[in-house]
Amino acid sequence: MISQWVIPVPLLPDEIISSWLVRAALIQGCDPLVLTGSVWPKLRIWTRDTDRFFDDESIDPLCAVSGIPKQEFATSTLYSVACQIADGNLPVKASWPWMLTLGARNTKRRSGLQYCPVCLGEDSTPYYRLQWRYAWHVCCEKHGCALYDRCNTCNAPVEPHRLLAEDQQVSVCATCKTDLRKAIPTSCATNALDFQREADRVVLQGQGECLGKTIDVHHWFDLASFFTSLIRRASRSNNTILIDFVHRLGVKLPEGLAVIPGAGIEMLRIQGRQKFLESLYPLMMVGQEQFELALKESGIATQTLCEKGKALPERLLEMASSLPDKSRIRTRKQVCKLSGPRPRHEVMRMMARLQHKLEMAKR
Ligand SMILES: [Zn+2]
Ligand SMILES: [Zn+2]
Known part of the structure; x- marks a missing residue:
């Protein structure tokens, strides 16, 4: 497949699709909203959670303009891991279990995207990782620091899709234009990091x-x-x-x-x-x-x-089968x-x- 863009933009390792979309726009010198408006003229995609994309209607136009095959995009959305966790029962509108919600209203967000300032700082091209949308990810394992879920300067949610062409990098806060890479790394709770490692291992090994x-x-x-x-x-x-x-x-x-x-x-x-x-x-x-x-x-x-x-x-059904049953007392209390x-x-x-x-x- 050949890219229709002047500058082809490959996906980076573990990059999440929304990060790639914003990067692709900034590299072509246009606002993310302009690029997505031309790829999907009939959809206001930033009012939805683009990282949950999995249907052909959403992905096909993207494959056509970017030259990236569908299978590659499939690994950059939350769908496959969320599907494993929810045993295939993923609601269209409600939240997906263990995937951070964005709380989207129009193009504004409440939260939902996290980042490690050190990772962004070390990247030759800063980008957001798929794992930073998992609810069990609170630390950066590589740098042993806590993740951030807001801008360290103005406390606004991380909303790279609201950046403008002149911002150039996805690591800029869309609200106050501070460089998010400058946030000071803080320590991460040990047990939380242990849980994160274990959950990652479970997902990896199935x-x-x-x-x-x-x-x-x-x-x-x-x-x-x-x-x-x-x-x-x-x-x-x-x-x-x-x-x-x-x-x-x-x-x-x-x-x-x-x-x-x-x-x-x-x-x-x-x-x-x-x-x-x-x-x-x-x-x-x-x-x-x-x-x-x-x-x-x-x-x-x-x-x-x-x-x-x-x-x-x-897993608990059998173990709990011998427990006392106090359903009648509870009903009366309620x-x-x-x-x-x-x-x-x-x-x-x-x-x-x-x-x-x-x-x-x-x-
Ligand atoms: Zn890091
Ligand atoms: Zn800010």
């Missing part, structure tokens, strides 16, 4: 170990999601049995967790995810014997272990709650949702 058994990528991340929600519940709960249970598993509960709208780790900013991964790592590493002992000795009931309306991950005030965390969440909306409206 399987992982958990509670003494080998499970596939989907079930491993499903368990990690379940444990994430267990950590969140335990850290905001007064339920001493639940807290005792997680302590028995060697988990130190995170403090000062950000209150976020929705429940997913995919929407959290980097500091919040780092805290979760710190607590999550020992949970994912716990042995079957220790887990079963903690279930038994804490006296935890099925309803405390698993939130109402949620299913237990497959009926009483309906007439009372909303719990504090719910009010905080509503407030956070409102603040997000105001923040977006101001931008």
